[in-house]
């Protein structure tokens with residue numbers, strides 16, 4: 627069925643999320659699954675603490691059980707192409723407009739027979755930006771049904787309260803406190819399911835979570851996060867600056883020369899994060915000085 631991009635965008639803006647059934651082609655799906663299988667194989671012999679893998683406690687070489695593969699874009703060119711210059715990038719443009727930055731990616735595997743729950747939370751508290759445009763595109767690499775812990779999202783919550791994801795003693799839990807859950811309205815959550823290759827898109831402020839996977843099939847969900855090009859991660863907070871060699875790269879369009887922070891817009895310097903900066907002297911006196 628042909629996509630109706632206007633309807634997808636209207637749904638995303640109204641609800642804070644949208645689900646696109648069978649978004650990924652069969653060819654991409656088999657490439658992504660093959661790349662995941664290669665990494666799962668590598669996890670069999672990985673040393674404990676290898677940053678690439680987040681294993682379940684009973685993970686072994688003979689019977690791997692991973693919760694997550696970290697930064698897949700840095701680990702396999704298939705994931706890099708898909709997220710940085712492929713179908714996920716194109717979908718980000720559909721939702722955000724022509725100028726788009728990549729932030730990070732991860733592959734939540736949610737293994738068969740008990741893969742762990744993800745408690746209710748919002749994403750933006752983990753990696754605050756200068757605006758609330760960031761969104762995450764998820765691709766289900768398997769068909770997902772109710773038993774497999776599909777992602778549940780509370781419609782309209784992207785416009786509501788931003789919750790504290792700390793415990794009463796101030797320690798970070800990454801989950802909305804039990805006593806706040808009534809206000810989070812999680813009973814109204816919509817669970818996103820579909821055939822393999824279906825895409826989920828959710829805004830960084832949307833409340834979401836997922837139950838354990840009680841089925842005999844794993845539920846790999848490939849997640850990649852983007853923002854508008856004029857949205858900047860606030861360094862020194864959460865995972866910003868830590869998570870991917872491609873973090874913050876412009877994947878489509880042009881970088882703006884104006885930045886709005888705290889309601890004020892300023893003309894700003896180019897991005898010298900990855901080199902090319904000399905000094906104010908060299909810049910003011912010109913290249914031949």
Ligand SMILES: O=C(O)CCC(=O)C(=O)O
Pocket residue numbers: 734744749775776777834835836847
């Ligand atoms: O894997 C899921 O169901 C949800 C993923 C998620 O919310 C996260 O990893 O932040």
